[in-house]
Structures are given as C-alpha cells and as structure tokens.
Amino acid sequence: MNKKLLILPFICSLLTAQTVQPQVMHAQDSSHQRHYEQSIPRESTEDKVISSTAEASAQITIMVTLQATSEMTSGRHNSTASMSFLDHNRIQITEEIARGEGEHLKTLLTMMELKKDKKSLESIQHHFDELIYLKHNDFLDKLENLVT
Numbered sequence: 001m002n003k004k005l006l007i008l009p010f011i012c013s014l015l016t017a018q019t020v021q022p023q024v025m026h027a028q029d030s031s032h033q034r035h036y037e038q039s040i041p042r043e044s045t046e047d048k049v050i051s052s053t054a055e056a057s058a059q060i061t062i063m064v065t066l067q068a069t070s071e072m073t074s075g076r077h078n079s080t081a082s083m084s085f086l087d088h089n090r091i092q093i094t095e096e097i098a099r100g101e102g103e104h105l106k107t108l109l110t111m112m113e114l115k116k117d118k119k120s121l122e123s124i125q126h127h128f129d130e131l132i133y134l135k136h137n138d139f140l141d142k143l144e145n146l147v148t
Contacts, residue, residue, distance in 0.1 A: 082108065082111045097124055097132075114148065
C-alpha cells in the first residue's frame with residue numbers, strides 16, 4: 001500500500017509538469033567574431049620572409065654600428081661586433097680555418113679589417129691547433145698577429 005502512495009504524487013507531478021524546450025542562442029553582434037578573427041596571428045610566407053629579412057638587416061646594422069663605435073673609441077679591432085660574430089659563429093669559423101677558406105672566416109677578417117688573401121688564409125690554417133683553444137679576445141688578437 002505504501003508503494004501506491006508514492007506513485008500517486010509522482011503521477012500527479014508528471015501531469016502538471018511542462019515540457020522543456022531547448023533554446024538556441026544566436027549572436028546578434030558580429031563584432032565579437034571580427035575581433036576574434038583579428039586576434040589570430042596570420043602570417044603569410046611572404047610576411048615571414050620580410051620579417052626575418054628585416055631582423056637580419058637590423059642585426060647587421062647593429063653589428064656594424066657597434067664595430068664602428070668600438071673602433072673609434074678604443075682603436076682596437078676586437079670590437080663588440082667582432083666578438084659577437086665570433087661568439088655566434090665560432091663552430092663555422094673553426095671549420096673554415098681547418099679548410100683554409102670560408103664565408104664566415106672571411107666575414108670576420110673583413111670586420112677586423114684584415115687581409116683575406118690566399119697567403120693570409122694559409123697562415124691562419126697553419127696555426128689551426130693554436131687558434132681553436134683560445135678565448136675570444138685571444139683568438140682575435142692571434143688572428144690579427146697572423147695576418148698583419
């Protein structure tokens with residue numbers, strides 16, 4: 001009998017209950033979508049190339065400016081630009097010294113205003129074992145002594 005009493009209120013609640021209709025919400029303001037689309041970084045290949053070219057140009061400009069400033073104030077060839085270039089390209093420069101030629105090595109010699117002729121490159125190559133273990137300042141000083 002207790003079970004029938006429990007079912008009766010349940011049936012009554014079903015008879016009086018209303019059906020819940022799902023609601024679909026539509027955005028009225030399209031500015032949210034435009035704002036979202038603009039917040040996504042979209043960089044084309046051309047933009048990436050331009051960006052990396054601009055960055056490289058800026059780094060070269062800074063290096064040349066630092067070199068000129070350093071040479072004017074100190075009168076030494078071991079400028080900040082040369083040190084930075086050596087720091088970032090030491091492995092390539094070392095490999096090129098072993099070969100007796102190379103773009104990185106010639107660039108460093110140009111920055112130091114040293115000769116890049118065949119005789120100078122051979123002299124540097126001949127002293128490879130001495131150069132590879134030197135710290136940056138000593139390395140640049142040794143190059144200067146070998147080429148001048």
